[in-house]
Structure formats: structure tokens, C-alpha cells
Amino acid sequence: MGGKPIRTGSNPGVSIEDLDPAKSRGEILDLWNSRLGRDFPLDERLLMQNLSRETNRTRCLGAWQGKSLVGFILCKQHTKRLGSEETKSEEGNLSAIVVSPALGRTGIGTALLSRAEADLSSLGVRRLHLGEDTYHFFPGAPADGSEAKALEGFLASRGFEPGALCHDMIGDLGGIDLESLAPKDEGWDGITVGPYGKGDRAALSAFLSRTFPGRWYQDTMEALDAGMRPKDLILMKDGSTVIGFARIYDGESPVLGPGVYWRALMGGSPGGLGPIGVDEAYRGRGLGLRILHESLMALKNRGAAVTVIDWTTHLGFYGKMGFGIWKNYRHYTKDLTQGTRT
Numbered sequence: 001m002g003g004k005p006i007r008t009g010s011n012p013g014v015s016i017e018d019l020d021p022a023k024s025r026g027e028i029l030d031l032w033n034s035r036l037g038r039d040f041p042l043d044e045r046l047l048m049q050n051l052s053r054e055t056n057r058t059r060c061l062g063a064w065q066g067k068s069l070v071g072f073i074l075c076k077q078h079t080k081r082l083g084s085e086e087t088k089s090e091e092g093n094l095s096a097i098v099v100s101p102a103l104g105r106t107g108i109g110t111a112l113l114s115r116a117e118a119d120l121s122s123l124g125v126r127r128l129h130l131g132e133d134t135y136h137f138f139p140g141a142p143a144d145g146s147e148a149k150a151l152e153g154f155l156a157s158r159g160f161e162p163g164a165l166c167h168d169m170i171g172d173l174g175g176i177d178l179e180s181l182a183p184k185d186e187g188w189d190g191i192t193v194g195p196y197g198k199g200d201r202a203a204l205s206a207f208l209s210r211t212f213p214g215r216w217y218q219d220t221m222e223a224l225d226a227g228m229r230p231k232d233l234i235l236m237k238d239g240s241t242v243i244g245f246a247r248i249y250d251g252e253s254p255v256l257g258p259g260v261y262w263r264a265l266m267g268g269s270p271g272g273l274g275p276i277g278v279d280e281a282y283r284g285r286g287l288g289l290r291i292l293h294e295s296l297m298a299l300k301n302r303g304a305a306v307t308v309i310d311w312t313t314h315l316g317f318y319g320k321m322g323f324g325i326w327k328n329y330r331h332y333t334k335d336l337t338q339g340t341r342t
């Protein structure tokens with residue numbers, strides 16, 4: 001995305017330019033929080049974590065009115081392999097777009113998106129997903145909250161197709177009687193649950209590449225290399241073989257997971273959980289509920305209260321531990337081969 005600044009149609013005073021999001025982090029945080037701060041309060045730590053850890057091709061554009069940033073868009077192309085999956089460089093993500101509320105519906109969002117789409121298309125991207133990127137902020141378009149209607153109207157007008165809903169779920173471990181929700185032993189001889197230990201790396205890697213070979217493998221191994229604390233990774237084992245995992249977080253976790261992204265809304269002792277998964281060969285024996293329960297107990301024992309389980313459709317499963325829906329997101333995709341609409 002290089003070249004000369006362009007002018008947006010109905011905003012002759014606004015120019016669109018490449019943006020270095022790390023350099024302009026202060027302006028991005030101000031703009032984001034002026035529009036989305038009520039529902040998605042962004043802080044520098046999360047912004048910089050998600051920008052600096054990403055190794056997929058990332059593009060950012062800013063809309064400037066004089067020295068004021070009045071809009072930005074962050075997009076990505078899947079240039080990196082996720083575990084053993086093929087590189088999907090025809091897929092891209094619209095990670096975030098925000099326009100100043102004072103300049104809404106003056107064509108700035110359209111100008112940002114059009115430039116980003118043209119750039120991604122020229123790099124070979126054929127399909128754009130709203131959110132869902134690695135080091136994402138959103139698993140889809142926020143479907144409730146004060147800005148949902150504007151985003152929905154914008155996406156519809158720009159040719160995005162809506163899909164299914166997914167959810168963040170919430171529960172207060174201070175109020176849920178977790179002890180009484182412990183699942184019944186369904187014949188679990190030899191199966192243990194506990195935090196990751198230094199000697200577990202090879203067994204964890206073998207489990208993830210066997211069972212969750214794509215994003216969960218990649219994200220988890222990258223988080224280990226980025227300094228994830230052993231206590232933020234719960235493993236279930238049969239003997240010495242890893243057969244399940246869950247990632248958990250609190251406000252002090254060195255690698256922030258999506259469950260604690262919006263912790264400014266979650267009180268003084270936030271907790272987060274996800275992803276969580278069990279080897280297919282061990283499913284149907286209550287072991288998913290067991291690792292979920294033990295992971296929530298671990299969070300509770302370290303003082304976590306309001307806890308969020310992110311990006312899920314398994315309402316009944318987490319409902320068994322007293323969790324309910326907090327936020328809804330809708331999947332959206334756009335086929336870029338049909339020509340960009342301006």
C-alpha cells in the first residue's frame with residue numbers, strides 16, 4: 001500500500017496514507033477508544049502485543065485530517081503456515097476498521113476499505129474475513145453494543161456476506177459454586193490434570209500436531225516461546241501422553257489471551273479461558289468437562305473472579321459451569337474476485 005495520498009470523495013480535507021501502527025499507537029488508541037471504548041476498551045499493552053507478535057503480512061492505512069487521525073484500517077494476508085496446514089495466501093482478514101464518530105458516513109470507511117482491498121487483491125487475496133485473524137481483536141463483527149448497527153450497515157453496503165454467530169461467554173467465579181459442579185468420575189484411572197511442566201514440550205507438541213494441527217498448534221507453541229507462564233497452560237495426560245489442553249489467563253499473564261482482552265470491563269480480578277480441547281480418541285467420557293472444571297478451579301484458586309471464555313458456539317458445554325453469553329459476533333466474508341465496490 002504505497003503511493004501518493006488520495007482524497008476521499010466527500011471529505012476533500014482527508015487523505016489516506018500508509019500508517020505505521022506502532023509509531024501511531026497513541027493516535028490509534030485515542031481513535032479506537034473514542035468509538036469503541038465502551039464495549040472494547042483497548043490499551044497499549046494489547047495493541048502492541050497483537051501487532052508485534054503477528055508474522056503474517058500486515059497492512060495498515062490511516063485517514064488523516066491535518067494532523068488528526070480520523071480513521072484507520074488493519075488488514076492481513078495469510079502468508080504464514082499454521083502448523084502443518086497449507087499456507088492460505090488467498091485468504092485475508094479485515095482485522096479492524098474504525099472511523100471517527102464525528103466524520104461518520106462521509107466516505108472515509110469506504111475509501112480505507114477500497115484501498116486495502118485493491119492492495120490485498122494485487123497480492124493474491126481472493127477472500128476477506130472480518131476478524132478471525134491470528135492475533136485477532138475480534139472473532140467476527142461485534143453484533144451488539146453501541147456500534148454494531150453502523151458496522152452491519154457498512155459491511156452490507158460494501159458487499160460482505162453475513163454468516164453464523166459466535167460468542168464470548170462470561171461467569172463470575174466468585175459467585176459460581178464450582179466445587180458442587182465437579183463432574184462425576186466416568187472411569188478416569190491413570191488420567192491426570194495439571195499445569196504445564198518444562199519437560200512437557202515434546203508431548204504437548206505431539207498432541208497438538210496430532211489433534212489440533214493448525215492454528216491451536218501454532219498459537220500455543222508461539223505463546224510458549226513468547227514467555228507464557230507454565231500455570232497458564234493446563235494439560236490433561238494419560239500416563240505421560242498429553243490428551244487435552246486448556247489455556248487460561250489472568251490480568252498478569254505475560255501473553256494476554258482473548259478472554260482477558262477487554263479486562264477493563266471485568267472488575268479487579270479478571271480471568272480468561274480458551275482454547276480448550278481433548279484428543280478425539282478420549283471424547284465422550286466427561287474429560288472435556290473435567291479439564292474445563294479443573295482449569296476454572298485453577299483460575300479461582302489464584303483469585304480470578306469475572307472470567308470470559310472467548311469465541312465459542314458451545315453454549316451448553318460452558319453453561320454447565322454457570323457461564324452465559326457476554327458478547328455476540330457475526331462471521332462476515334467478502335469475495336474479492338467479484339470486483340471491489342467503491
Ligand SMILES: CC(C)(COP(=O)(O)OP(=O)(O)OC[C@H]1O[C@@H](n2cnc3c(N)ncnc32)[C@H](O)[C@@H]1OP(=O)(O)O)[C@@H](O)C(=O)NCCC(=O)NCCS
Pocket residue numbers: 035036095096097098099100103104105106107108109110111138141142147148149150151152153154155157158
Ligand atoms: C463501520 C465504519 C468504519 C463506517 O465508516 P464510515 O466512514 O462512516 O462509512 P462510509 O461513510 O464509507 O459509509 C458507507 C456506507 O456504509 C453504510 N453505513 C455507514 N454507516 C452506517 C450507519 N451508521 N448505519 C447504517 N449504514 C451505515 C451506508 O450504506 C453508507 O453509505 P451511505 O452513507 O451513502 O448510505 C464506522 O461506522 C465505524 O468506525 N464504526 C465502528 C467500527 C467497528 O465496530 N470496528 C470494530 C470491528 S472491525
